[in-house]
Amino acid sequence: MGTTKKELIMQEIMIEFSKTVEMFGLTPLEARLFSFLYLSEKPLTLDDMSDALGKSKTSMSTNIRSLLELNLVTRVWKKGVRKDLYEANSQLFKAFMNFYLKNWIDQANQQKNSLEEIEKNIKRAKNNEELTALKEGLKHIIGFHRQLEETYKELNQD
Amino acid sequence: MGTTKKELIMQEIMIEFSKTVEMFGLTPLEARLFSFLYLSEKPLTLDDMSDALGKSKTSMSTNIRSLLELNLVTRVWKKGVRKDLYEANSQLFKAFMNFYLKNWIDQANQQKNSLEEIEKNIKRAKNNEELTALKEGLKHIIGFHRQLEETYKELNQD
DNA sequence: TAGTTTGTACAGAATAAACTGTACGTAAAA
DNA sequence: TTTTACGTACAGTTTATTCTGTACAAACTA
Numbered sequence: 001m002g003t004t005k006k007e008l009i010m011q012e013i014m015i016e017f018s019k020t021v022e023m024f025g026l027t028p029l030e031a032r033l034f035s036f037l038y039l040s041e042k043p044l045t046l047d048d049m050s051d052a053l054g055k056s057k058t059s060m061s062t063n064i065r066s067l068l069e070l071n072l073v074t075r076v077w078k079k080g081v082r083k084d085l086y087e088a089n090s091q092l093f094k095a096f097m098n099f100y101l102k103n104w105i106d107q108a109n110q111q112k113n114s115l116e117e118i119e120k121n122i123k124r125a126k127n128n129e130e131l132t133a134l135k136e137g138l139k140h141i142i143g144f145h146r147q148l149e150e151t152y153k154e155l156n157q158d
Numbered sequence: 159m160g161t162t163k164k165e166l167i168m169q170e171i172m173i174e175f176s177k178t179v180e181m182f183g184l185t186p187l188e189a190r191l192f193s194f195l196y197l198s199e200k201p202l203t204l205d206d207m208s209d210a211l212g213k214s215k216t217s218m219s220t221n222i223r224s225l226l227e228l229n230l231v232t233r234v235w236k237k238g239v240r241k242d243l244y245e246a247n248s249q250l251f252k253a254f255m256n257f258y259l260k261n262w263i264d265q266a267n268q269q270k271n272s273l274e275e276i277e278k279n280i281k282r283a284k285n286n287e288e289l290t291a292l293k294e295g296l297k298h299i300i301g302f303h304r305q306l307e308e309t310y311k312e313l314n315q316d
Numbered sequence: 317t318a319g320t321t322t323g324t325a326c327a328g329a330a331t332a333a334a335c336t337g338t339a340c341g342t343a344a345a346a
Numbered sequence: 347t348t349t350t351a352c353g354t355a356c357a358g359t360t361t362a363t364t365c366t367g368t369a370c371a372a373a374c375t376a
Contacts, residue, residue, distance in 0.1 A: 006288055009280065013292075016272045017299050020306075023265060029334080039295045046353075056336050061354055082344065083352065092302050097309075107181060114174045122167060130164055134171075137197045141175050144250050148178075151255075155313055187364080204323075214366050219324055240374065241322065 010039055024100045026070075029055065030063050034072055034088060043076040043085035070099050097155075105152055112145035168197055182258045184228075187213065188221050192230055192246060201234040201243035228257050255313075263310050270303035 014035040021031035036052060037044060044052075046060045053060075064086055067073035072095060076085040089095050119138055122131060172193040179189035194210060195202060204222070208215045222244055225231035230253060234243040247253050277296055280289060 005286070006292060009276065009289070009292060012276050013273065013296055013299070016269045016276070020266055020269045020303065023262060027334080038299070039292060041291045057352095058337075058354070059335055062335095065354090092298060093305050096302075104181060108178055111174045111178045115171065118167065118170050118174070128163070131167070133199045134164060134167060134197065138171055140250060141171070141196070144254075145178065147251050151313065155309065185364080215322095216324075216367075217365060220365095223324090 010036075013039060024096055025103075026066075027063075029053075029059065030066055033060070033063050034067055037073060037086060037088040038090070038092070040087075043078065043087040045083040045085060047083070049086075071095065072099065101152055101155065105149060108145055108148050112142060112149070115142050115145065168194075171197060182254055183261075184224075185221075187211075187217065188224055191218070191221050192225055195231060195244060195246040196248070196250070198245075201236065201245040203241040203243060205241070207244075229253065230257065259310055259313065263307060266303055266306050270300060270307070273300050273303065 014032060017035045017038070018028065018031040021034055022028060026034065032053060033049060036049065046057050046064070049055075049060045049064075050057045064073060068075065068086075072089050073086050074089055076087050078085055115138065119135075119142065122135060122138070172190060175193045175196070176186065176189040179192055180186060184192065190211060191207060194207065202210075204215050204218045207213075207218045207222075211218075222231060226233065226244075230247050231244050232247055234245050236243055273296065277293075277300065280293060280296070
Protein backbone atom coordinates (compact mmCIF):
# COMPACT_ATOMS: atom_id res chain seq x y z
CA MET A 1 0.00 0.00 0.00
CA GLY A 2 3.03 2.33 0.09
CA THR A 3 1.93 5.01 2.52
CA THR A 4 0.19 3.96 5.70
CA LYS A 5 -1.90 6.31 7.76
CA LYS A 6 0.90 6.61 10.23
CA GLU A 7 3.36 7.66 7.56
CA LEU A 8 0.90 10.21 6.32
CA ILE A 9 0.53 11.85 9.70
CA MET A 10 4.25 11.71 10.17
CA GLN A 11 4.72 13.63 6.96
CA GLU A 12 2.29 16.31 8.02
CA ILE A 13 4.12 16.81 11.26
CA MET A 14 7.48 16.81 9.54
CA ILE A 15 6.45 19.54 7.15
CA GLU A 16 5.60 21.91 9.98
CA PHE A 17 8.33 20.93 12.36
CA SER A 18 10.98 21.21 9.68
CA LYS A 19 10.08 24.83 9.11
CA THR A 20 10.78 25.60 12.72
CA VAL A 21 14.01 23.67 12.66
CA GLU A 22 15.12 25.60 9.60
CA MET A 23 14.79 28.80 11.54
CA PHE A 24 17.74 27.61 13.57
CA GLY A 25 19.98 27.85 10.56
CA LEU A 26 19.71 24.31 9.26
CA THR A 27 19.28 23.60 5.58
CA PRO A 28 15.91 22.21 4.47
CA LEU A 29 17.20 18.66 4.17
CA GLU A 30 19.02 18.74 7.48
CA ALA A 31 15.81 19.94 9.04
CA ARG A 32 13.69 17.26 7.43
CA LEU A 33 16.18 14.61 8.40
CA PHE A 34 16.23 15.73 11.98
CA SER A 35 12.45 15.87 12.15
CA PHE A 36 12.26 12.37 10.77
CA LEU A 37 14.74 10.99 13.26
CA TYR A 38 12.96 12.77 16.05
CA LEU A 39 9.65 11.15 15.23
CA SER A 40 11.08 7.69 14.70
CA GLU A 41 10.88 5.34 17.57
CA LYS A 42 14.03 3.38 16.81
CA PRO A 43 17.52 4.42 15.73
CA LEU A 44 17.82 4.34 11.96
CA THR A 45 20.39 3.49 9.33
CA LEU A 46 21.45 5.57 6.36
CA ASP A 47 19.43 3.29 4.12
CA ASP A 48 16.32 3.75 6.23
CA MET A 49 16.61 7.49 5.90
CA SER A 50 17.45 7.32 2.25
CA ASP A 51 14.31 5.31 1.57
CA ALA A 52 12.08 7.40 3.76
CA LEU A 53 13.15 10.78 2.45
CA GLY A 54 13.74 9.68 -1.12
CA LYS A 55 17.25 11.09 -1.23
CA SER A 56 20.57 9.47 -2.02
CA LYS A 57 22.58 7.67 0.59
CA THR A 58 25.46 10.04 -0.04
CA SER A 59 23.25 12.91 0.85
CA MET A 60 22.16 11.20 4.05
CA SER A 61 25.75 10.62 4.99
CA THR A 62 26.80 14.23 4.61
CA ASN A 63 23.72 15.62 6.27
CA ILE A 64 23.92 13.28 9.22
CA ARG A 65 27.48 14.44 9.57
CA SER A 66 26.33 18.04 9.93
CA LEU A 67 23.74 17.08 12.49
CA LEU A 68 26.34 15.16 14.46
CA GLU A 69 28.63 18.17 14.52
CA LEU A 70 25.76 20.28 15.75
CA ASN A 71 25.19 17.71 18.44
CA LEU A 72 21.60 17.27 17.38
CA VAL A 73 22.01 13.61 16.56
CA THR A 74 23.83 10.73 18.21
CA ARG A 75 25.38 7.59 16.83
CA VAL A 76 24.09 4.50 18.54
CA TRP A 77 25.65 1.05 18.82
CA LYS A 78 23.59 -2.06 18.82
CA LYS A 79 24.92 -5.56 19.16
CA GLY A 80 24.67 -7.58 15.98
CA VAL A 81 23.82 -4.65 13.75
CA ARG A 82 26.54 -3.86 11.31
CA LYS A 83 25.29 -0.60 9.90
CA ASP A 84 25.65 2.69 11.70
CA LEU A 85 22.58 3.72 13.64
CA TYR A 86 21.51 7.25 14.43
CA GLU A 87 18.93 8.82 16.65
CA ALA A 88 17.88 12.37 17.40
CA ASN A 89 19.24 13.94 20.52
CA SER A 90 15.96 14.14 22.36
CA GLN A 91 16.40 16.96 24.84
CA LEU A 92 15.08 19.06 22.07
CA PHE A 93 14.73 22.51 23.46
CA LYS A 94 17.91 22.71 25.44
CA ALA A 95 19.97 21.13 22.72
CA PHE A 96 18.74 23.57 20.15
CA MET A 97 19.13 26.63 22.24
CA ASN A 98 22.59 25.60 23.24
CA PHE A 99 24.04 24.97 19.87
CA TYR A 100 22.29 27.85 18.24
CA LEU A 101 23.11 30.46 20.79
CA LYS A 102 26.63 29.25 21.16
CA ASN A 103 27.40 29.58 17.47
CA TRP A 104 25.64 32.87 17.38
CA ILE A 105 27.52 34.41 20.24
CA ASP A 106 30.85 33.01 19.13
CA GLN A 107 30.48 34.57 15.75
CA ALA A 108 29.25 37.90 17.03
CA ASN A 109 32.10 37.95 19.49
CA GLN A 110 34.64 37.37 16.82
CA GLN A 111 33.32 40.30 14.87
CA LYS A 112 33.35 42.44 17.98
CA ASN A 113 37.01 41.69 18.50
CA SER A 114 37.87 42.65 14.95
CA LEU A 115 35.96 45.87 15.30
CA GLU A 116 37.72 46.75 18.52
CA GLU A 117 41.01 46.11 16.80
CA ILE A 118 40.05 48.57 14.08
CA GLU A 119 39.03 51.07 16.71
CA LYS A 120 42.38 50.77 18.41
CA ASN A 121 44.21 51.40 15.17
CA ILE A 122 42.21 54.50 14.43
CA LYS A 123 42.90 55.92 17.86
CA ARG A 124 46.59 55.26 17.49
CA ALA A 125 46.78 57.20 14.25
CA LYS A 126 47.01 60.98 14.49
CA ASN A 127 43.73 62.66 15.10
CA ASN A 128 42.16 63.12 11.73
CA GLU A 129 39.24 65.49 11.72
CA GLU A 130 37.66 63.67 8.82
CA LEU A 131 37.30 60.45 10.77
CA THR A 132 35.30 61.66 13.75
CA ALA A 133 31.94 60.63 12.33
CA LEU A 134 33.28 57.22 11.44
CA LYS A 135 34.65 56.78 14.93
CA GLU A 136 31.28 57.60 16.33
CA GLY A 137 29.57 55.05 14.13
CA LEU A 138 32.09 52.41 15.05
CA LYS A 139 31.54 53.10 18.72
CA HIS A 140 27.84 52.50 18.31
CA ILE A 141 28.37 49.30 16.40
CA ILE A 142 30.69 47.93 19.04
CA GLY A 143 28.15 48.89 21.67
CA PHE A 144 25.57 47.00 19.71
CA HIS A 145 27.70 43.89 19.74
CA ARG A 146 28.24 44.21 23.45
CA GLN A 147 24.51 44.45 24.00
CA LEU A 148 23.88 41.42 21.82
CA GLU A 149 26.29 39.41 23.85
CA GLU A 150 24.69 40.35 27.13
CA THR A 151 21.16 39.77 25.99
CA TYR A 152 21.82 36.31 24.70
CA LYS A 153 23.88 35.32 27.67
CA GLU A 154 20.98 36.28 29.86
CA LEU A 155 18.70 34.13 27.81
CA ASN A 156 20.90 31.08 28.08
CA GLN A 157 21.39 31.00 31.84
CA ASP A 158 18.43 29.48 33.57
CA MET B 159 43.28 58.74 -5.82
CA GLY B 160 40.32 56.37 -5.75
CA THR B 161 40.35 55.07 -2.20
CA THR B 162 40.99 57.50 0.60
CA LYS B 163 42.08 56.41 4.04
CA LYS B 164 38.57 57.01 5.26
CA GLU B 165 37.08 54.73 2.66
CA LEU B 166 39.59 52.06 3.55
CA ILE B 167 38.65 52.08 7.21
CA MET B 168 34.99 52.13 6.29
CA GLN B 169 35.48 48.99 4.25
CA GLU B 170 37.18 47.22 7.11
CA ILE B 171 34.33 48.04 9.42
CA MET B 172 31.74 47.04 6.87
CA ILE B 173 33.30 43.62 6.39
CA GLU B 174 32.94 42.80 10.07
CA PHE B 175 29.67 44.50 10.71
CA SER B 176 28.04 42.90 7.69
CA LYS B 177 28.80 39.46 9.08
CA THR B 178 26.87 40.29 12.19
CA VAL B 179 24.00 41.76 10.23
CA GLU B 180 23.83 38.62 8.11
CA MET B 181 23.23 36.60 11.25
CA PHE B 182 19.88 38.34 11.43
CA GLY B 183 18.76 36.67 8.28
CA LEU B 184 19.72 39.32 5.76
CA THR B 185 21.41 38.40 2.50
CA PRO B 186 25.06 39.39 2.10
CA LEU B 187 24.25 42.34 -0.11
CA GLU B 188 21.43 43.58 2.08
CA ALA B 189 23.83 43.40 4.99
CA ARG B 190 26.57 45.28 3.19
CA LEU B 191 24.13 47.89 2.05
CA PHE B 192 22.79 48.44 5.51
CA SER B 193 26.29 48.66 6.97
CA PHE B 194 27.21 51.22 4.38
CA LEU B 195 24.18 53.35 5.04
CA TYR B 196 24.76 53.09 8.74
CA LEU B 197 28.28 54.42 8.46
CA SER B 198 27.41 57.19 6.04
CA GLU B 199 26.83 60.58 7.50
CA LYS B 200 24.32 61.77 4.95
CA PRO B 201 21.31 60.12 3.34
CA LEU B 202 22.27 58.55 0.04
CA THR B 203 20.80 58.00 -3.39
CA LEU B 204 20.61 54.77 -5.32
CA ASP B 205 23.43 55.99 -7.53
CA ASP B 206 25.62 56.73 -4.53
CA MET B 207 25.17 53.20 -3.27
CA SER B 208 25.60 51.72 -6.70
CA ASP B 209 28.94 53.46 -7.08
CA ALA B 210 30.14 52.68 -3.60
CA LEU B 211 29.29 49.00 -3.60
CA GLY B 212 30.01 48.42 -7.27
CA LYS B 213 26.63 46.83 -7.92
CA SER B 214 23.92 47.69 -10.37
CA LYS B 215 21.33 50.29 -9.65
CA THR B 216 18.61 47.69 -10.13
CA SER B 217 20.15 45.66 -7.39
CA MET B 218 20.26 48.66 -5.09
CA SER B 219 16.62 49.32 -5.76
CA THR B 220 15.45 45.82 -4.88
CA ASN B 221 17.68 45.52 -1.85
CA ILE B 222 16.70 48.90 -0.47
CA ARG B 223 13.15 47.73 -0.85
CA SER B 224 13.79 44.74 1.37
CA LEU B 225 15.46 46.90 3.97
CA LEU B 226 12.53 49.28 3.92
CA GLU B 227 10.11 46.43 4.51
CA LEU B 228 12.20 45.28 7.42
CA ASN B 229 12.07 48.80 8.74
CA LEU B 230 15.84 48.99 8.89
CA VAL B 231 16.02 51.91 6.49
CA THR B 232 14.01 55.08 6.04
CA ARG B 233 13.26 57.18 3.01
CA VAL B 234 14.20 60.80 3.54
CA TRP B 235 12.94 63.91 1.77
CA LYS B 236 15.16 66.84 1.11
CA LYS B 237 14.10 70.07 -0.57
CA GLY B 238 15.56 70.54 -4.00
CA VAL B 239 16.82 66.96 -4.33
CA ARG B 240 15.01 65.02 -6.96
CA LYS B 241 16.35 61.56 -6.30
CA ASP B 242 15.13 59.39 -3.48
CA LEU B 243 17.28 59.49 -0.40
CA TYR B 244 17.73 56.72 2.14
CA GLU B 245 19.30 56.46 5.53
CA ALA B 246 19.73 53.68 8.05
CA ASN B 247 17.28 53.52 10.88
CA SER B 248 19.71 54.41 13.61
CA GLN B 249 18.21 52.87 16.72
CA LEU B 250 20.24 49.89 15.74
CA PHE B 251 19.81 47.41 18.51
CA LYS B 252 16.13 47.87 19.18
CA ALA B 253 15.21 47.94 15.55
CA PHE B 254 17.04 44.71 14.84
CA MET B 255 15.73 42.84 17.77
CA ASN B 256 12.24 43.92 17.05
CA PHE B 257 12.02 42.92 13.46
CA TYR B 258 13.99 39.76 13.88
CA LEU B 259 12.19 38.43 16.90
CA LYS B 260 8.83 39.40 15.53
CA ASN B 261 9.30 37.47 12.32
CA TRP B 262 10.75 34.60 14.24
CA ILE B 263 7.92 34.29 16.67
CA ASP B 264 5.26 34.81 14.04
CA GLN B 265 6.62 31.97 12.00
CA ALA B 266 7.09 29.62 14.92
CA ASN B 267 3.60 30.41 16.04
CA GLN B 268 2.14 29.57 12.71
CA GLN B 269 3.82 26.20 12.80
CA LYS B 270 2.58 25.63 16.31
CA ASN B 271 -0.95 26.23 15.20
CA SER B 272 -0.65 23.77 12.35
CA LEU B 273 0.80 21.17 14.69
CA GLU B 274 -2.02 21.63 17.16
CA GLU B 275 -4.46 21.18 14.34
CA ILE B 276 -2.86 17.89 13.47
CA GLU B 277 -2.96 16.86 17.10
CA LYS B 278 -6.67 17.59 17.27
CA ASN B 279 -7.33 15.48 14.23
CA ILE B 280 -5.44 12.53 15.62
CA LYS B 281 -7.34 12.68 18.87
CA ARG B 282 -10.63 12.80 17.05
CA ALA B 283 -9.83 9.64 15.10
CA LYS B 284 -10.40 6.34 16.85
CA ASN B 285 -7.65 5.36 19.19
CA ASN B 286 -5.09 3.61 17.10
CA GLU B 287 -2.50 1.72 19.12
CA GLU B 288 0.08 2.23 16.41
CA LEU B 289 -0.03 6.00 16.76
CA THR B 290 0.77 6.37 20.45
CA ALA B 291 4.48 6.97 19.94
CA LEU B 292 3.78 9.53 17.26
CA LYS B 293 1.34 11.30 19.55
CA GLU B 294 3.95 11.46 22.21
CA GLY B 295 6.50 12.96 19.83
CA LEU B 296 4.01 15.51 18.62
CA LYS B 297 3.25 16.53 22.15
CA HIS B 298 6.90 17.20 22.80
CA ILE B 299 7.28 19.19 19.64
CA ILE B 300 4.32 21.37 20.47
CA GLY B 301 5.73 21.85 23.94
CA PHE B 302 8.96 22.93 22.35
CA HIS B 303 7.18 25.55 20.31
CA ARG B 304 5.40 26.83 23.36
CA GLN B 305 8.68 27.17 25.18
CA LEU B 306 10.25 28.99 22.26
CA GLU B 307 7.43 31.47 22.28
CA GLU B 308 7.75 32.20 25.95
CA THR B 309 11.49 32.52 25.94
CA TYR B 310 11.56 35.00 23.13
CA LYS B 311 8.71 37.01 24.48
CA GLU B 312 10.61 37.37 27.70
CA LEU B 313 13.61 38.59 25.81
CA ASN B 314 11.70 41.24 23.97
CA GLN B 315 9.99 42.93 26.89
CA ASP B 316 12.32 45.30 28.69
C1' DT C 317 4.07 70.77 -24.84
C1' DA C 318 8.51 67.86 -25.63
C1' DG C 319 12.65 66.36 -23.46
C1' DT C 320 15.06 64.49 -19.37
C1' DT C 321 15.73 61.86 -15.48
C1' DT C 322 14.47 58.49 -11.92
C1' DG C 323 12.95 54.03 -10.15
C1' DT C 324 11.51 49.42 -11.07
C1' DA C 325 9.56 45.04 -13.88
C1' DC C 326 11.17 41.61 -16.32
C1' DA C 327 14.06 38.22 -18.74
C1' DG C 328 18.16 36.23 -19.21
C1' DA C 329 23.18 35.46 -17.55
C1' DA C 330 26.29 34.42 -13.92
C1' DT C 331 27.06 32.39 -9.62
C1' DA C 332 26.29 29.40 -5.77
C1' DA C 333 24.11 25.51 -3.46
C1' DA C 334 22.17 21.05 -3.30
C1' DC C 335 22.10 16.55 -4.89
C1' DT C 336 23.54 12.15 -7.19
C1' DG C 337 26.37 8.16 -9.04
C1' DT C 338 30.60 6.10 -9.39
C1' DA C 339 34.51 4.48 -7.30
C1' DC C 340 37.29 3.18 -3.57
C1' DG C 341 39.15 2.37 1.33
C1' DT C 342 37.94 -0.17 5.24
C1' DA C 343 35.85 -3.53 8.04
C1' DA C 344 33.03 -7.44 8.80
C1' DA C 345 31.66 -12.25 7.10
C1' DA C 346 32.54 -16.62 5.17
C1' DT D 347 42.28 -15.61 2.48
C1' DT D 348 38.54 -14.08 -0.51
C1' DT D 349 34.15 -12.09 -0.69
C1' DT D 350 30.62 -9.00 0.55
C1' DA D 351 28.78 -4.82 2.52
C1' DC D 352 29.18 -0.16 4.44
C1' DG D 353 30.30 4.72 4.45
C1' DT D 354 32.28 8.63 2.25
C1' DA D 355 35.43 11.50 -1.30
C1' DC D 356 34.98 13.39 -5.39
C1' DA D 357 33.36 15.06 -9.87
C1' DG D 358 29.75 16.27 -12.43
C1' DT D 359 24.78 17.54 -12.90
C1' DT D 360 20.79 19.68 -11.59
C1' DT D 361 18.36 23.24 -9.23
C1' DA D 362 17.95 27.65 -6.91
C1' DT D 363 19.67 32.25 -6.00
C1' DT D 364 21.74 36.54 -7.11
C1' DC D 365 22.80 39.91 -10.22
C1' DT D 366 22.66 42.73 -14.51
C1' DG D 367 20.95 45.28 -18.78
C1' DT D 368 17.19 46.67 -21.34
C1' DA D 369 12.93 48.77 -21.53
C1' DC D 370 9.34 51.47 -19.89
C1' DA D 371 6.07 54.20 -16.79
C1' DA D 372 5.92 58.07 -13.83
C1' DA D 373 7.63 62.37 -12.38
C1' DC D 374 10.15 66.39 -13.02
C1' DT D 375 12.11 70.40 -16.08
C1' DA D 376 11.99 73.98 -19.29
